[in-house]
Amino acid sequence: MTADLPDFSQGAAFVEGRYVQASEARLSILDWGFTRSDVTYDVVHVRDGGFFRLDDHLDRFERSLAACRLTPPHSRAEIAAILERCVALSGLRDAYVAMVCTRGRPRIFGSRRPADCENLFTAYAIPWIDVIPLDVQARGAHLHVASVPRIAAASIDPTVKNYHWGDLTRGLFEAHDAGADTAVLLDSDGFVTEGPGFNVFMVRDGEVLTPDRGALEGITRRSVLDLCAIIGLPARIAPLRHEDLLQADEVFCTTTAGGVMPVARVDGHIMNNDAPGPVSLRLKALYWQKHAEGWHRTEVNYAAAKTTTAA
Amino acid sequence: MTADLPDFSQGAAFVEGRYVQASEARLSILDWGFTRSDVTYDVVHVRDGGFFRLDDHLDRFERSLAACRLTPPHSRAEIAAILERCVALSGLRDAYVAMVCTRGRPRIFGSRRPADCENLFTAYAIPWIDVIPLDVQARGAHLHVASVPRIAAASIDPTVKNYHWGDLTRGLFEAHDAGADTAVLLDSDGFVTEGPGFNVFMVRDGEVLTPDRGALEGITRRSVLDLCAIIGLPARIAPLRHEDLLQADEVFCTTTAGGVMPVARVDGHIMNNDAPGPVSLRLKALYWQKHAEGWHRTEVNYAAAKTTTAA
Structure with a gap:
């Protein structure tokens, strides 16, 4: 590891154009994504070094953005690259990877119009979490x-x-x-x-x-x-x-x-x-078996993504 | 103004125990106050150097906290002092003053139980905003x-x-x-x-x-x-x-x-x-007239609050 890189092992985040430790990633308390929950997001997982159904998550994120009239300042390809870089920086083989777009703050102080806001994009990769332990x-x-x-x-x-x-x-x-x-x-x-x-x-x-x-x-x-x-x-x-x-x-x-x-x-x-139950267990086993077989998998290129992505 | 004090004229905030410029006040993107909108708040205004109905706002904030099972790490008296200090630091005579309690993050990584979280208190005073210009x-x-x-x-x-x-x-x-x-x-x-x-x-x-x-x-x-x-x-x-x-x-x-x-x-x-309409205008005029007369007013002690409050 390079001496001046922070320790990203507990997660890496992309916030306001910079990569930081996930624990250090912050949002303005004045962002309407917080004060109005005016935000949409998606979460994709990485298992054994590969994204699962990344395109489906990006598709859904794009539909959510359109429904909320939110426009992040990055293209779909840039977002995919940012997500990969967060994972690569963290080095995590199993991760919970979030993409988030908030309304941001009005360009004009005091405006109450969503259309006056500068939308912000945030992303992070953190260690795998099971919603049910x-x-x-x-x-x-x-x-x-x-x-x-x-x-x-x-x-x-x-x-x-x-x-x-x-x-x-x-x-x-x-x-x-x-x-x-x-x-x-x-x-x-x-x-x-x-x-x-x-x-x-x-x-x-x-x-x-x-x-x-x-x-x-x-x-x-x-x-x-x-x-x-x-x-x-x-x-x-x-x-x-x-x-x-x-x-x-x-x-x-x-x-x-x-x-x-x-x-x-x-x-x-x-x-x-x-x-x-037996059906539940069969589907659970098959779900992970298909992962191991590479079903809907997008490989994370850890070495390249750490260095080649812009920003 | 002291040389090492930041310029608080666009607002002062209290975040994670420190006073910062409102524009610099940040919340972790992992705080459930953001990712689950698991948060309550209240807003009191300052007009011509005095809070209006501060006790009523603090009463309602306490009821909201109880309803959400949130416990900020400060007493009611401390919260009142923090709000006053935010206003005093900003020097604003007319201000929008918010008190916010978020669920925070779980003490145990990966927990999905609200009761495992460390609740956080945030406050800020920013220049007066009219919801309708x-x-x-x-x-x-x-x-x-x-x-x-x-x-x-x-x-x-x-x-x-x-x-x-x-x-x-x-x-x-x-x-x-x-x-x-x-x-x-x-x-x-x-x-x-x-x-x-x-x-x-x-x-x-x-x-x-x-x-x-x-x-x-x-x-x-x-x-x-x-x-x-x-x-x-x-x-x-x-x-x-x-x-x-x-x-x-x-x-x-x-x-x-x-x-x-x-x-x-x-x-x-x-x-x-x-x-x-005439009734609307009469009530509007009376509302501000009563302010000028000191109705439900709590004076902000600008000089003292800047220096004497703890934290």
Whole structure:
């Protein structure tokens, strides 16, 4: 390591045009990305030195940016290069890699018009995080169905990745108070939506089901649907009610930061002798097996990316 | 001014225990106050060298903190002293003064439990901002009734001050696209709630009315209700429908950052010959007159606060 390079092993970030340690990466407290949560983002993971479905994450990020009328000061190719350089600087083989665009601050002091703002792009690569810890995944997570309803899609579009997590945070507190690991939220009509940072699936009579509303169109969710097609498991996006979840044969959660995460309990409902179910375990194993085979993989060029990327 | 003190004239902030220029005040991009909008705040104003209703703002901030299960590392008295010092350092006689508590980051890397986080307190004083510019207030603002519904109170409690502004931002874009100055949002049942950063009032047959739902319990809103009582104007918190707003004799908005702000148009509905109405103007004048008389005033001790406060 060069003497004047900081230690990026706990994560590297790109902020205001510079690469810094992730722990040092800061945003102005006056950025509307903070004071109005006027921001969109995406998270892609790196596993064993390769991005997974990088293009799909960049596609979704571009759709989110358009929906929010945000324009980062970098092209898609530049963003991809910045993400790769963050990973390369960190040296991490398994990483959680975020791209974030905030509204920024108005060019004219005192303006309250979003269109007057200078949008900012931030990115970072930090060590891999499992949304549900590995030991909890192994025994099967305990889900709590929260009483707080998910923010309605008419107010905040859940398919545009956002930081409006107040309802999810309240759900998490409820879950932890109840001794559960994490929460799943219903919409105001009682339909299952998603949890804090993950999509939800259930298995019923051999069919794999995931909610058709109130949820992010997760890339891992899509991967699971793809895997079901590959191995001939019937799978469907469908309206799922609270009762459906409580009567499921199996439940599992999916997220970029954790993959396929089996559930053993939903409130009082105990599944598979209080353990991960066979379909969940099969999909989880296949998900990582496909990673090892190079499915949707974009190699990180650690040596080159450290030095050749602009900025 | 001491040679080694920075120029605080554009604002002073208290961040991570230090006083810095507001433009330099930064928050970690990993703070859940940003990545989950897991934060509450309050804003008090300083007019002509005195805080207005400081205790009421501190009371509300404490209620918001409790509702969010946030615990800043400072007592109420310390927070008041920090706010005063921010104002004193800036030297601003008219200021917008914010107190902010974020969830912070987990003490244990990778934890997803809010209770594992170290909460952070941030504050800043910046030059006075009018939510609706003074020239627009003078001619009467043009309000647009947005099509996007306000986030439901069951999901995010609007009486706990929060940065979940995605719906308000969409409403603002709609308003600006329609050539209006700002927006007002309805709830999903068609009742009037609030706008981006302000409460809404209407005057009908000599009575002053403000919505009973979906809105912050604004301190300026309370001041207006107090003023109505003082001068014997009938005033009431009531359910107000979209149609009520369109048939009002007068409409005005209230906020800490602007006071009483008259409206001349709501969509196609033009009031008072396209100008601020008499009741709105009377309340606006009285609001500032009461300020000048020292109503609810807490003097800022500029000389002492610069030097005597700890930290």
